[in-house]
Amino acid sequence: DTGVSQDPRHKITKRGQNVTFRCDPISEHNRLYWYRQTLGQGPEFLTYFQNEAQLEKSRLLSDRFSAERPKGSFSTLEIQRTEQGDSAMYLCATLDSRRLSGELFFGEGSRLTVL
Amino acid sequence: AQSVTQLGSHVSVSEGALVLLRCNYSSSVPPYLFWYVQYPNQGLQLLLKYTSAATLVKGINGFEAEFKKSETSFHLTKPSAHMSDAAEYFCAVSVVQGAQKLVFGQGTRLTINP
Numbered sequence: 001d002t003g004v005s006q007d008p009r010h011k012i013t014k015r016g017q018n019v020t021f022r023c024d025p026i027s028e029h030n031r032l033y034w035y036r037q038t039l040g041q042g043p044e045f046l047t048y049f050q051n052e053a054q055l056e057k058s059r060l061l062s063d064r065f066s067a068e069r070p071k072g073s074f075s076t077l078e079i080q081r082t083e084q085g086d087s088a089m090y091l092c093a094t095l096d097s098r099r100l101s102g103e104l105f106f107g108e109g110s111r112l113t114v115l
Numbered sequence: 116a117q118s119v120t121q122l123g124s125h126v127s128v129s130e131g132a133l134v135l136l137r138c139n140y141s142s143s144v145p146p147y148l149f150w151y152v153q154y155p156n157q158g159l160q161l162l163l164k165y166t167s168a169a170t171l172v173k174g175i176n177g178f179e180a181e182f183k184k185s186e187t188s189f190h191l192t193k194p195s196a197h198m199s200d201a202a203e204y205f206c207a208v209s210v211v212q213g214a215q216k217l218v219f220g221q222g223t224r225l226t227i228n229p
Contacts, residue, residue: 004158033216040124042205042219043159056216091158097215103149104217106158 004107006092012113013082020078021110023092032075033104034067035091036060043091049075050097082114117142117208121220129228134178134193136223138206141187148189149207149217150180159205165189176200201227 005024013019025032030051035043046065047057051072061067064082069075079086089111093104122137140146147166151159163174170182176199180191189206203224207217 006158031215040222042119042207042221043217045216045218048216093159093217095215103161103164106151106160108158109156111156 004092004094004105006090006107006110008110009108010111010113012115014115015084016081018078018080019082019112020076021090021092021112023075023077023094023107025073025075025092025094026096026105027073029094029096029105030072031095031097032069033093033095034075034077035093037089037091037109038087046077079112082112084114087112087114117146117210117218119206119208119218119220121204121206121223123223124221125224125226127226127228128196130198131195134191134196134200134225136191136204136206136225138180138189138191138220139187140189140206140208142208142210144210146208146210148180148182149209150174150178150189150191151205151207151219153203153205153222155202162191162204196225196227198227198229201225 007022033048034046037043049069064080067077089109091109092107118141120139149164150162153159163172165182173179178193203222205222206220209217
């Protein structure tokens with residue numbers, strides 16, 4: 001499978017616990033994006049990386065959220081001290097910025113439920 | 116800054132009928148426009164995209180969309196709905212420079228009646 005892969009697909013946790021999501025991009029894609037999607041809404045941009053550099057963070061990304069892409073390949077999104085409002089689908093998407101098509105390829109998402 | 120407005124959070128059509136999902140955008144620079152489809156508990160799949168070439172864009176599964184600059188619209192159509200078209204549809208805008216991040220509309224849930 002050469003698509004964007006996300007793990008885990010589903011995570012149920014108790015309020016106050018930490019969770020981490022992983023995204024493995026399409027291999028030649030240098031940009032990686034994280035989005036959050038709540039029920040009945042469109043995805044909202046959280047942050048993106050160009051290779052290993054985190055170039056932009058949305059104000060939606062509170063201090064409890066941290067994202068990394070240490071070697072410019074896979075990325076992790078960690079949420080510390082989870083709150084019920086963090087319950088959402090977390091989507092990873094990648095693209096090759098050297099192509100001007102601008103097409104993002106999405107993973108299947110990681111659904112978080114905070115009890 | 117870019118933004119997208121999808122008119123109608125729910126659209127219901129009969130099988131075989133025309134599908135029309137409306138999208139209006141706002142962008143200070145020439146935009147790239149996209150339609151994505153999302154099935155339950157899945158990620159987003161690209162249906163079609165406009166990247167400043169032909170204004171009538173054909174996508175997968177028989178969908179097409181027309182870019183109308185004067186109306187700032189990018190409506191999605193399909194001549195004949197199929198039961199398998201039932202899903203959530205998202206219109207999105209981005210620009211070629213900079214972050215190339217997508218800004219999404221709130222989505223339109225399409226229901227197909229037998």
